[in-house]
Amino acid sequence: MKFFNNMTAASLAAVVSVGAVQAADLKMVVDKQTWMEGIQAMASDAGAASGQTIEAELVTPSDKYQAFIQTSIAGGNTPTFFSWWNGSQLTDLVATGAAADLSAQWDAAIANGDFSSAQRDLVSVDGKPYAFLLNQASWVTFYNMEAFEKAGISGTPTTWAEFLDACEKLKAAGYTPINAPGTEWMPFIWFSQLVAGVDPDAFVGINDGSVAYNGEAVQQAFDMWVEMYDKGYFSDPREKDDQKFFVEGSAAMYLTGDWHTGSFVASGMEPGKQLGTFLTPPVNDDAGLSVIIEAAPVIVSSAALAENPGVGDAVQAMMTADASNTLGSIAGVYNGNLQASTPNAIIEGNMFEIGERQPRGLVRWWEAVPPQIQGDLVAAMGEFMLNPTADQAQDTMTLMNAISADYWANN
Structure with a gap:
């Protein structure tokens, strides 16, 4: 069974x-x-x-x-x-x-x-x-409105270029741009967003076995992931309190489900004053806007x-x-x-x-991937987050593809 x-x-x-x-x-x-x-x-x-x-x-x-x-x-x-x-x-x-x-x-x-x-x-x-x-x-990017104001960012990003520009401005203003925890199940968060932002069809494909985990779209996503780590955009993935850096104000953005709102508010962040959200722009403009549900x-x-x-x-x-x-x-x-x-x-x-922008809805990776290989794939992503180099990215993709290919060959 x-x-x-x-x-x-x-x-x-x-x-x-x-x-x-x-x-x-x-x-x-x-x-x-x-x-x-x-x-x-x-x-x-x-x-x-x-x-x-x-x-x-x-x-x-x-x-x-x-x-x-x-x-x-x-x-x-x-x-x-x-x-x-x-x-x-x-x-x-x-x-x-x-x-x-x-x-x-x-x-x-x-x-x-x-x-x-x-x-x-x-x-x-x-x-x-x-x-x-x-x-x-819905999985959206929460952001600290006060940090955006101090960094001189007007409005919220609607393109990937604007998103990366916001990261640069936040870093220059003394913030870690993105809170990105890597404990337990959380390593898949940015992997999912980047693959979906490169090619949402490939995001669907890796979950049904029709697209390789070391294919072109995944390679592009990992290249961007490595670049973002190289530029210092992400927080320390070893922190076990997933919201600590965001609610204390040292990290300015946090990609997560909007169910997290209640705990942010309970920690003292006031919606409309400190706390806001936006739909994360696609990495490739021609990929179209999507949202993970x-x-x-x-x-x-x-x-x-x-x-x-x-x-x-x-x-x-x-x-x-x-x-x-x-x-x-x-x-x-x-x-x-x-x-x-x-x-x-x-x-x-x-x-x-x-409702206004009508993004493509995508079933979250955690639910879409076969559960028999879920844990091994998350562990591989976590290894990358602890050593986010180009060489480790290649090793991680190779391992993930082997895990996926073996599963689909036998099921």
Whole structure:
């Protein structure tokens, strides 16, 4: 079963200590540490509305969380609700039979005007939805407005040349232009953006095996990545606090999902004063503007739904505008409910800009890449970030291509 191919004995052993999470029937297990208060409030309200008791529990980091869920499914102890990822990872999970078909709940939510068919597609496999949305986010460049003003940058970049010019001005003004953490899963962030900015078709192709990881588009992306490191545009990738340099003001820009807004605000950054966003320009003008879209789905155990119809009622309650508003007001994230309020001005502004400029939407690399090779590819990118030279770039591309080619040759 493909879903379990990327597990190791060590990862199985690592989750034994969190097995107690399986004890209660109605648990919502997640790896979203900064959203926990909002998730618990949403779950509690939805439970009350449906006559259930739902408790949210946290398992981190992401690799331990994935291993825990895989072990739970293999042992027949699947949590009633658990966060996951869409794209290839959702497809593999659905193949286990552990995920419930939520067509009835989605039909009702769409009929009520809460969600669209396009949003349903984000969590569908072979035309059937197997999750509801906890978050729907756009990946944008956050920037420190005060740093831009001090560096003499008027407006936000709309071309790659303007973006690089802003980096130069920020560096001259004493800032590290870009916060770029490289721990855990984060090495793929700038790799993804640069490949998509060179050629969005190639970005799609590396994830379905039709484009090589050492092909022309990826080579161009790595050349730019090396050049940006050479010029001192990126922060130290070894810093484990991913937002530290940005919120303390030493780094002026941060490419991340707009779900991060809430934690920036909680750290003291005020939208419209210190905190702003823009869509990251393409590296090649003829590539066209694109935006990476991230969906955070919540899976429902097929066994739990079959045993307890109230689980379906709880799902319906968590798809309402009230639930979205509860989550958004506390955690600062937006699940895409069309009748809910956007949780903050940043997300509302991003939605407006995307609506105005109509960029091409791309499924995030993390969800699009086959999960069996995800970890090895991220590790290779991380090795480059620790030694961002042209020679290391070649070694990294060669390794990544070998990993990908081997997978697609056998699948």
